[in-house]
Amino acid sequence: MLGLRRAGTLVVRPVGPFDLGRLARLHRRCFSEPWSRADLAHLLALPGGFGLIARIYEGGLGGLDGLRGVGFAIARVTRDESELLSLGVAPPWRGRRIGAALLLAAMERARAAGAGLMFLEVAVDNHAAQALYKRHGFETVGLRPDYYQRADGSRIGAHTMRCELDRALVQSGGAPLGAPLSAAAGPAS
Secondary structure, X not given: OOOOOOOOEEXXXXXXXXXXXXXXXXXXXXXXXXXXXXXXXXXXXXXXXXXXXXEEEOOOHHHOOOEEXXXXXXXXXXXXXXXXXXXXXXXXXXXXXXXXXHHHHHHHHHHHOOOOEEEEEEEOOOHHHHHHHXXXXXXXXXXXXXXXXXXXOOEEEEEEEEEEHHXXXXXXXXXXXXXXXXXXXXXXX
């Protein structure tokens, strides 16, 4: 029997085989240079690759038709390091801590897979994302000039950021190594 969920409940879960289309649509809503379904499938198929999708329950009978995809995270783990490849929240849903829930879930999953560090690149003009990452223990460790190409053909640099997962997860209230991973976050606010 399906349980009834409360409207506004955020669920973060692993990307499954039927989520590729939804993931590609979300990526397209979040970025001017979106990755294709094939690109996403390739990244998720890499050794250590994983994806997370955030969905919000908006109502509906038994939860069958009320889940809306609102964000995603794509990462990979290689030995004792991990890389956040992409994190996005659909524009109407930004500012509701969905990005933070996805980031923490990706950090927890990477740590559970044995990673001690997580790296990422973020555009130098994406101040909201930089603030999110800093709040969760990331520090800037480098600059990559002309890293991203924009839809108009211009290029922009990226900051390389890094965090120590154990320390960052404890400070952020996430689960340290060995703690069970949660599949759902609380209500979005």
